[in-house]
Amino acid sequence: MTDSEPAAADGVSRPARSRRGGKRERLVKAAVQVFHEQGVEKTTLGDVARAADVPLGNVYYYFKTKDQLVEAAVDAHREQIEALTAALDALPDPAARLKALVAGWVDQRETAARFGCPFGTLASELDKRDDDLGEAPAGVMRALLAWAESQFAQLGRADAAALAVELVAAYQGMALLTHTLRDPGLMAAQGERLRSWIESVAGG
Structure with a gap:
């Protein structure tokens, strides 16, 4: 996402849309980062404002409560998954797309070693809640699973759904171990496995 976007039919000028959209996007991006690094419960709106370099009063203009900001962060993760899978779809074959997905995970191994999986840690924390936010991450995870399933299906696998679960579960497991042991090399090794x-599944 960028701070600039074309003028729309709603009559709002491009500069106005850029300023407002850009500030909100900075806040959401900062929230995703801070929630990942210190968790939702420990994070205040002031923390997010400082990370986004935005006055605290401006945060309340876009988000009246922290829960609204958490919801926006979950939506941002969903948008990131959609953008990522759309980019991967440009690759020539399903096996290449799946291996590129794994390579992207491995590229984030230093971050995973320090803070864990960006979305997995958020989903785990929100799962302890008994409100709508506790259920929100499931939709993001289902989107990733559905994309992975479609790749395995294109490889001709009748067990595509099970393979998708196995792939995503393997990533979440190696992200958890990498973080727990503070060992990015573990993710690199498991990523290679x-x-x-994937190559064996594609050839089987």
Whole structure:
């Protein structure tokens, strides 16, 4: 996402849309980062404002409560998944797309070692709640699973749904171990095993 976007039919000028959209996007991006680094419960709106370099009063203009900001962060993760999978779809074949997905995970191994999986940690924390926010991450995870399932289906696998679960579960597991042991090398090694597994599945 960018701070600039074309003028729309609603009559709002491009500069106005850029200023407002850009500030909100900075706040959401900052929220995603701060929630990942210190968790939702420990994060205040002031923390997010400082990370976004935005006055605290401006945060309340866009988000009346922290829950609204958490919801926006979950939506941002969904948009990131959609953008990522759309980019991967440009690759020539399903196995290449799946291996590129794994490579992207491995590229984030230093971050995973420090803070865990950006979305997995958020989903785990929100799962402890008994409100609508507790259920929100499931939709994001289902979107990733559905995309992975479609790739395995294109490989001709009748067990595509099970393979998609196995792939995503393997990533979440290696992200958790990488974070717990503070060992990015673990994710690199397991990522290589996952790529070999994808090749065997594609050839099987």
